[in-house]
Amino acid sequence: MTNDISVQMKGVTKRFPGVLANDHIDLTLHAGEVHGLLGENGAGKSTLMNVLFGLYTPDEGEILVNGQPVAITSPATAISLGIGMVHQHFKLVRPFTVTENIILGLDEGSPLLDLKAAERRVAEVAEQYAINVDPRALIHDLSVGQQQRVEILNSLYRGANVLILDEPTAVLTPQEADDLIVTLRGMAEQGKSILFISHKLEEVMKVTDRVTVLRGGRKVFEALTKDTDKQQLAREMIGRQISDLERDESAFVMALAGAGEDLGIEHHDVGSSQKQAILTVSDLHVKDDRDLTAVRGMSFVIHPGEILGIAGVDGNGQRELVEAITGQRPIEQGQVWLEETETTKWSTRDYINHNVAVITEDRQKEGLVLEFNLLRNAVLKIFDRPSFSKNKLLKFNAIDDFTGKLIDGFNISTPNPQVEVGTLSGGNQQKLILARELSQSPSLIIANKPKRGLDIGAAAYVHQKLDDERKRGTAILLISGDLDELFALSDRLLVMYEGQVLGILPIENADIESIGLMMAGSSRSEIASNRSS
Amino acid sequence: MTAISEQIRHIKWRAIWRQVYPAALSLILALVIGGLLLLVSGRDPIAAYQSLLSGAFGSSNRFTETLVKMTPFLILAISVSISFRCGIWNIGAEGQLILGAVASTWVALSFSFLPPLIILPLTMIAGIIGGALWSGIAGVLKAYFNANEVITTSMLNFIAVYLLAFLVNGPLKDPEGFNFPQSALIDSSFELPRLLEGSRLNIAFIVALILVVAAIMYWRSTVGFRTEIVGASRRVARHIGLNVNWTIVLVTLISGGLAGLAGWGEIFGLHFRLIEAIAIGMGSLAVVVALLGELHPIGMVVSAFLFAALVVGGNAMERSAGVPFALVDVIQGVIILLILARSYIFRARAS
Numbered sequence: 001m002t003n004d005i006s007v008q009m010k011g012v013t014k015r016f017p018g019v020l021a022n023d024h025i026d027l028t029l030h031a032g033e034v035h036g037l038l039g040e041n042g043a044g045k046s047t048l049m050n051v052l053f054g055l056y057t058p059d060e061g062e063i064l065v066n067g068q069p070v071a072i073t074s075p076a077t078a079i080s081l082g083i084g085m086v087h088q089h090f091k092l093v094r095p096f097t098v099t100e101n102i103i104l105g106l107d108e109g110s111p112l113l114d115l116k117a118a119e120r121r122v123a124e125v126a127e128q129y130a131i132n133v134d135p136r137a138l139i140h141d142l143s144v145g146q147q148q149r150v151e152i153l154n155s156l157y158r159g160a161n162v163l164i165l166d167e168p169t170a171v172l173t174p175q176e177a178d179d180l181i182v183t184l185r186g187m188a189e190q191g192k193s194i195l196f197i198s199h200k201l202e203e204v205m206k207v208t209d210r211v212t213v214l215r216g217g218r219k220v221f222e223a224l225t226k227d228t229d230k231q232q233l234a235r236e237m238i239g240r241q242i243s244d245l246e247r248d249e250s251a252f253v254m255a256l257a258g259a260g261e262d263l264g265i266e267h268h269d270v271g272s273s274q275k276q277a278i279l280t281v282s283d284l285h286v287k288d289d290r291d292l293t294a295v296r297g298m299s300f301v302i303h304p305g306e307i308l309g310i311a312g313v314d315g316n317g318q319r320e321l322v323e324a325i326t327g328q329r330p331i332e333q334g335q336v337w338l339e340e341t342e343t344t345k346w347s348t349r350d351y352i353n354h355n356v357a358v359i360t361e362d363r364q365k366e367g368l369v370l371e372f373n374l375l376r377n378a379v380l381k382i383f384d385r386p387s388f389s390k391n392k393l394l395k396f397n398a399i400d401d402f403t404g405k406l407i408d409g410f411n412i413s414t415p416n417p418q419v420e421v422g423t424l425s426g427g428n429q430q431k432l433i434l435a436r437e438l439s440q441s442p443s444l445i446i447a448n449k450p451k452r453g454l455d456i457g458a459a460a461y462v463h464q465k466l467d468d469e470r471k472r473g474t475a476i477l478l479i480s481g482d483l484d485e486l487f488a489l490s491d492r493l494l495v496m497y498e499g500q501v502l503g504i505l506p507i508e509n510a511d512i513e514s515i516g517l518m519m520a521g522s523s524r525s526e527i528a529s530n531r532s533s
Numbered sequence: 534m535t536a537i538s539e540q541i542r543h544i545k546w547r548a549i550w551r552q553v554y555p556a557a558l559s560l561i562l563a564l565v566i567g568g569l570l571l572l573v574s575g576r577d578p579i580a581a582y583q584s585l586l587s588g589a590f591g592s593s594n595r596f597t598e599t600l601v602k603m604t605p606f607l608i609l610a611i612s613v614s615i616s617f618r619c620g621i622w623n624i625g626a627e628g629q630l631i632l633g634a635v636a637s638t639w640v641a642l643s644f645s646f647l648p649p650l651i652i653l654p655l656t657m658i659a660g661i662i663g664g665a666l667w668s669g670i671a672g673v674l675k676a677y678f679n680a681n682e683v684i685t686t687s688m689l690n691f692i693a694v695y696l697l698a699f700l701v702n703g704p705l706k707d708p709e710g711f712n713f714p715q716s717a718l719i720d721s722s723f724e725l726p727r728l729l730e731g732s733r734l735n736i737a738f739i740v741a742l743i744l745v746v747a748a749i750m751y752w753r754s755t756v757g758f759r760t761e762i763v764g765a766s767r768r769v770a771r772h773i774g775l776n777v778n779w780t781i782v783l784v785t786l787i788s789g790g791l792a793g794l795a796g797w798g799e800i801f802g803l804h805f806r807l808i809e810a811i812a813i814g815m816g817s818l819a820v821v822v823a824l825l826g827e828l829h830p831i832g833m834v835v836s837a838f839l840f841a842a843l844v845v846g847g848n849a850m851e852r853s854a855g856v857p858f859a860l861v862d863v864i865q866g867v868i869i870l871l872i873l874a875r876s877y878i879f880r881a882r883a884s
């Protein structure tokens with residue numbers, strides 16, 4: 001690692017109405033290092049990166065690139081200064097190929113398009129950084145992880161020396177995240193500087209050389225990764241001793257920070273109990289958008305007070321399963337029951353009216369209306385209930401109170417409930433969805449990656465909430481690609497592969513390794529026979 | 534919680550100001566540009582605007598005339614604003630107004646033997662239905678066949694204009710009308726009562742004001758909320774189980790019904806017969822008034838009033854100062870441009 005400084009941010013300050021998002025932040029980025037940026041939800045990480053990428057103009061402070069003071073007024077300036085950014089929501093044109101996307105808007109020196117030559121150049125760059133993508137593949141055939149690689153390649157092709165990645169692993173499967181880490185290390189070795197935002201301390205320890213922690217818009221800590229550890233980072237982010245937190249919460253935080261303490265969650269043994277199931281799915285068949293069968297003959301039940309975890313690599317039919325059992329997608333064959341009622345033909349409204357809570361995968365496009373304020377988003381699904389409307393007129397006072405409770409209850413950081421939800425930090429948007437969905441005493445919760453984008457404190461809180469719900473007797477379907485999360489919470493695990501149930505087993509009988517193998521498609525008997533041989 | 538509601542009240546004023554000042558700025562800029570044009574063409578802008586002002590407000594009669602003009606502008610603006618806030622770019626107010634006028638006139642002429650107390654509500658309903666059916670065509674095409682409403686509503690405008698021309702030159706032509714393209718007069722007992730002696734201001738103006746209150750209530754209702762959710766994101770709306778297609782149809786029906794009601798007001802309050810020019814230019818004015826009023830009921834009261842003054846005053850200015858009425862069209866055009874540019878300009882400034 002050389003010590004050349006590639007970017008220096010000095011005293012960067014950015015204010016939004018009612019919020020000091022960045023308060024005189026200094027950040028020094030060296031060539032050849034992966035620099036982790038940590039902090040709670042709303043700490044100001046994304047804002048700082050958006051300033052560096054020219055999406056926001058700072059109110060104060062200066063930025064030096066290779067020792068020269070620069071004014072980064074737009075992403076185009078940032079790119080010309082060798083700064084690239086991979087956003088969480090990819091900006092790719094889906095019907096185009098990888099190469100077409102990369103050369104889009106670039107001046108290739110000649111008015112005629114030589115696609116073959118461009119493909120060759122893209123392939124060269126990909127090879128140099130060991131990024132595995134086919135330059136001729138169409139974007140909509142690529143997985144999320146592959147699309148992210150295209151975005152990285154895109155920046156590199158434009159000559160980026162500094163690459164900003166805002167929560168890149170939040171959308172990846174554990175395997176894809178590992179691949180990304182290898183890619184990033186390789187890039188750092190070739191002298192690139194990388195800014196890496198993540199809430200997962202494990203991977204921060206693995207990939208970064210140096211870390212900076214923000215809290216409440218200020219920089220509170222910086223260290224070489226090798227000189228610090230997860231517990232210290234967690235402490236710096238939260239800003240107090242973990243032992244000061246409520247006991248339950250601290251146990252979760254420590255567990256999430258990888259301190260190895262036992263979570264103390266009692267897993268129920270309900271598999272054999274006689275209790276009436278809350279959700280029964282039998283022989284379910286569902287088609288995806290391309291009219292291919294995505295869920296083929298799944299059957300399972302969830303009992304009251306039970307968390308059924310669904311383990312599976314993304315794209316194995318989880319989305320279609322969730323949509324089918326929430327009335328968003330027609331069921332081709334099979335049945336769904338809520339307690340004693342058959343709900344196979346229910347509409348989304350029916351499910352909402354029966355208090356089935358859904359934590360959606362794509363909060364920005366499905367769960368929230370970004371241009372509405374918090375008040376409206378808080379009652380988005382339930383505005384027509386008697387508590388919030390009378391004679392078809394909305395009860396604004398009741399909505400105010402309710403929203404205030406959600407904000408307090410989930411510690412959502414916002415200047416006031418009237419701001420557009422789009423201005424909240426990613427984690428705070430997720431908190432609003434969770435607060436809303438858990439507020440109506442649901443009988444069934446369908447949680448698709450509920451922790452996505454949450455800081456460790458909030459993630460711990462969500463775990464605790466789900467655990468409370470379970471104790472209350474709620475049935476919970478938890479979908480996640482994160483095995484640690486699944487193991488921490490589930491009572492039983494269902495491994496899903498290509499739309500089928502590969503196996504359902506009580507958590508005591510599951511071990512991470514064989515579940516991982518099953519997720520990749522090996523059946524249990526295969527694993528067993530491999531072991532014995 | 535009192536703290537929060539106080540906070541909200543405080544914020545509301547700021548939010549209102551944020552909404553108002555770009556609109557005011559657009560208007561002032563448009564007037565300045567209009568003035569410059571006058572200067573370039575060798576006229577005195579001050580004198581021209583003076584005659585415009587006195588034309589619109591110079592006497593009580595002129596002032597009420599401004600309110601008379603304001604009535605259809607306001608009703609049409611409310612009509613299109615409901616569509617716009619649902620993300621439906623309905624530019625068919627003109628055609629819908631015509632259909633409302635045709636339907637209500639036809640009822641009045643065909644059932645002239647009925648007493649006014651029955652015929653007035655009946656014609657009103659006929660006007661609403663006429664407009665709603667016309668817009669409903671576009672609504673159904675959009676909801677169920679994904680047809681672009683900008684195209685369908687403007688096509689329906691053409692059809693309505695030619696239909697009207699056909700009717701007043703053919704089946705509905707006044708046999709004693711000296712061959713003018715117009716229908717027979719409705720029975721004078723059907724005319725809407727005047728509000729002031731000697732002015733043309735009539736009950737239709739009160740109807741418009743009632744509609745403003747109704748619109749405010751609409752946006753505070755669950756239906757209004759649903760409208761805005763569908764307008765903001767069809768995908769979210771589907772995800773939370775709203776019937777998107779039905780909402781689109783419902784909103785276009787409401788819009789068209791209101792436009793039809795404006796047509797009814799024009800016939801029974803002003804013209805008392807179908808004339809060919811009943812809706813000329815009204816469609817585009819409705820859009821400008823709605824946008825300048827930020828699609829907000831109160832905002833549209835202000836902008837409808839301003840535009841009515843501009844039109845009434847512009848006519849007077851043409852007569853007295855010899856400044857062509859086209860100046861008003863220019864101002865209108867500049868305002869449209871500024872409004873379109875505004876979201877871009879102000880967004881760029883905000884970040």
Ligand SMILES: Nc1ncnc2c1ncn2[C@@H]1O[C@H](COP(=O)(O)OP(=O)(O)OP(=O)(O)O)[C@@H](O)[C@H]1O
Binds near residue numbers: 039040453
């Ligand atoms: N465009 C904006 N307008 C107003 N406020 C904003 C805007 N963008 C961010 N904020 C506010 O600035 C603060 C910092 O937000 P930022 O997105 O930088 O947080 P973050 O550290 O990335 O959090 P997360 O981990 O949740 O993504 C938050 O309080 C947020 O509400």
Ligand SMILES: [Mg+2]
Binds near residue numbers: 046166426427
């Ligand atoms: Mg962020």
